Amino acid sequence: MTLRIFNTQSGAKEEFQPIEPGKVRLYVCGITAYDYCHIGHARANVVFDVLFRYLKALGYEVTYVRNYTDIDDKIINRANELKVGSRELAERFMAAFAEDMARLGCETPSVEPKATENISHIIAIIRTLIGKGMAYEAGGDVYFSIRDFPGYLKLSKRNLDEMLSGARIAPGEQKRDPMDFALWKAAKPGEPSWESPWGPGRPGWHIECSAMSMRYLGPSIDIHGGGKDLVFPHHENEIAQSEGATGQPFARYWVHNGFVNINQEKMSKSLGNFFTVREVLEKYDPEVLRFFILSAHYRSPIDFSDKNLEDARHGLSRIYEALLGLGEVLDSGAAKPAPEAGFSAEDEEIWQPAERLRENFAAAMDDDFNTAQALGQIFEAVRAVNRVLAERRFEANGAWLRRLAAVRDRFRGCGEVLGLFQAEPASWLERIKDAGLGESGLSKEAIEALIVERQEARKAKNFARADAIRDELAAKGVILLDSPQGTTWKTK
RNA sequence: GGCCCCGUCGCCAAGUGGUAAGGCAGAGGUCUGCAAAACCUCCAUCACCCGUUCAAAUCGGGUCGGGGCCUCCA
Numbered sequence: 166m167t168l169r170i171f172n173t174q175s176g177a178k179e180e181f182q183p184i185e186p187g188k189v190r191l192y193v194c195g196i197t198a199y200d201y202c203h204i205g206h207a208r209a210n211v212v213f214d215v216l217f218r219y220l221k222a223l224g225y226e227v228t229y230v231r232n233y234t235d236i237d238d239k240i241i242n243r244a245n246e247l248k249v250g251s252r253e254l255a256e257r258f259m260a261a262f263a264e265d266m267a268r269l270g271c272e273t274p275s276v277e278p279k280a281t282e283n284i285s286h287i288i289a290i291i292r293t294l295i296g297k298g299m300a301y302e303a304g305g306d307v308y309f310s311i312r313d314f315p316g317y318l319k320l321s322k323r324n325l326d327e328m329l330s331g332a333r334i335a336p337g338e339q340k341r342d343p344m345d346f347a348l349w350k351a352a353k354p355g356e357p358s359w360e361s362p363w364g365p366g367r368p369g370w371h372i373e374c375s376a377m378s379m380r381y382l383g384p385s386i387d388i389h390g391g392g393k394d395l396v397f398p399h400h401e402n403e404i405a406q407s408e409g410a411t412g413q414p415f416a417r418y419w420v421h422n423g424f425v426n427i428n429q430e431k432m433s434k435s436l437g438n439f440f441t442v443r444e445v446l447e448k449y450d451p452e453v454l455r456f457f458i459l460s461a462h463y464r465s466p467i468d469f470s471d472k473n474l475e476d477a478r479h480g481l482s483r484i485y486e487a488l489l490g491l492g493e494v495l496d497s498g499a500a501k502p503a504p505e506a507g508f509s510a511e512d513e514e515i516w517q518p519a520e521r522l523r524e525n526f527a528a529a530m531d532d533d534f535n536t537a538q539a540l541g542q543i544f545e546a547v548r549a550v551n552r553v554l555a556e557r558r559f560e561a562n563g564a565w566l567r568r569l570a571a572v573r574d575r576f577r578g579c580g581e582v583l584g585l586f587q588a589e590p591a592s593w594l595e596r597i598k599d600a601g602l603g604e605s606g607l608s609k610e611a612i613e614a615l616i617v618e619r620q621e622a623r624k625a626k627n628f629a630r631a632d633a634i635r636d637e638l639a640a641k642g643v644i645l646l647d648s649p650q651g652t653t654w655k656t657k
Numbered sequence: 658g659g660c661c662c663c664g665u666c667g668c669c670a671a672g673u674g675g676u677a678a679g680g681c682a683g684a685g686g687u688c689u690g691c692a693a694a695a696c697c698u699c700c701a702u703c704a705c706c707c708g709u710u711c712a713a714a715u716c717g718g719g720u721c722g723g724g725g726c727c728u729c730c731a
Contacts (some may be wrong), residue, residue: 176661197730206731208731212731323661327658327660394730398727398728424725429724431724433730460670461670465663466724468669473668473681475681479680537670544678548679548696648694
């Protein structure tokens with residue numbers, strides 16, 4: 166089995182071959198720290214977090230670099246609006262981002278460099294480009310001359326002449342060609358700036374990623390990732406700058422995730438359908454959001470809606486319920502010791518999805534990180550487990566207990582790659598239950614009291630009253646579950 | 658206008674040459690005082706048309722519909 170990755174550059178899935186055997190150099194474009202991150206950021210970072218985790222699970226030693234853009238026009242503008250320093254503003258939103266990502270279960274990348282801490286590396290690349298005649302200084306700005314880089318537009322596969330018809334030179338810019346882009350921007354009075362051979366200024370947006378990628382990963386890396394929207398111009402320009410400077414291929418595989426839509430519409434600030442991660446997490450469990458993101462292939466668009474998130478919550482709960490059931494049998498000692506026996510043909514058939522979970526999961530992930538299919542495999546194993554538990558097969562054949570224990574390990578292993586269902590099932594389900602209660606206006610105590618009352622009514626065979634209580638709670642979204650051990654409840 | 662993507666069951670979503678995974682919802686059954694959960698069973702021929710092929714949701718052409726990028730954007 167080999168990992169295949171869809172490469173934007175070739176437009177096809179390719180077998181993954183790292184530059185250096187056993188090691189992977191991964192660079193993902195991070196955020197510009199001028200606002201709270203939104204669910205589009207959540208998706209991108211969850212997707213690459215899973216890519217990172219899966220590569221590690223395959224045994225690669227992965228160096229994952231994700232940058233922070235902490236100096237940029239948007240930061241300066243926002244800082245001016247809020248009357249705070251641009252550095253202070255960037256610090257605030259970088260911290261918020263780290264917090265949001267942690268809540269979403271994303272691992273911390275190996276290195277998280279900041280643009281402002283790499284100014285000297287940025288300047289060095291610009292000097293090299295000027296020396297090679299691929300960049301020029303004009304009035305304190307430095308521009309990259311795209312006409313002098315033959316491979317320009319090879320990633321986005323656009324036509325230069327057609328793009329030129331729409332390109333304009335903004336007032337104040339002194340570009341030779343409208344498609345040229347800034348490597349260095351001269352500082353206007355009052356703007357944050359760094360000294361450079363071209364006078365005080367700040368780096369252009371694209372150059373920092375080239376600089377940080379090269380600094381931490383070398384001139385050529387294995388995987389460069391980001392959102393689809395970065396293909397042009399950002400990644401195109403990174404290629405031009407980097408390969409222009411080093412003469413070596415910049416990145417081997419270009420990986421881009423699809424967008425998040427809101428109720429079928431493109432998410433955008435102008436439409437007002439913009440959700441920050443923190444807003445969403447007020448309403449939904451972070452793991453539910455993560456599960457939702459991973460329920461689609463990373464290159465497909467996903468549609469964020471209440472209905473879809475609720476479906477995701479139900480689906481994830483199903484997995485946790487199965488893990489809970491597994492724990493009850495395996496951990497509580499409730500299972501009576503039963504003599505071990507062989508497995509029948511029917512047993513084998515039922516159990517196959519659970520037995521082969523690891524292979525099936527790996528096959529899905531190997532196919533361009535197909536997490537949707539991987540989750541499908543997990544659900545099939547869940548059904549197998551539930552069946553064995555429901556039919557109490559382990560009570561007739563003690564050998565089932567070993568199988569159940571083994572599959573629990575497999576669930577954990579797959580879950581680790583996805584960053585899902587690592588929580589203790591009972592407490593996770595409890596948390597979801599409590600959160601669901603928020604909307605009903607009921608307290609746990611009130612529910613418990615009604616359960617007691619209903620229990621008494623049932624004992625007295627007053628089923629009319631018992632059912633009335635259940636219906637009353639059901640109307641508020643609370644479902645009662647009777648079992649030999651007593652009555653529990655959950656939210657719809 | 659240029660480039661690119663998509664259209665699979667009520668909803669979400671895999672599958673990209675060999676006769677359609679999975680989740681949610683729904684129907685019937687087992688269980689239950691009744692329910693719920695769980696389990697069992699059932700529930701699509703893949704927008705449309707024309708081709709290629711022994712064989713297509715899967716390839717080619719066309720039609721219709723939706724979306725993205727081309728300016729900052731995950």
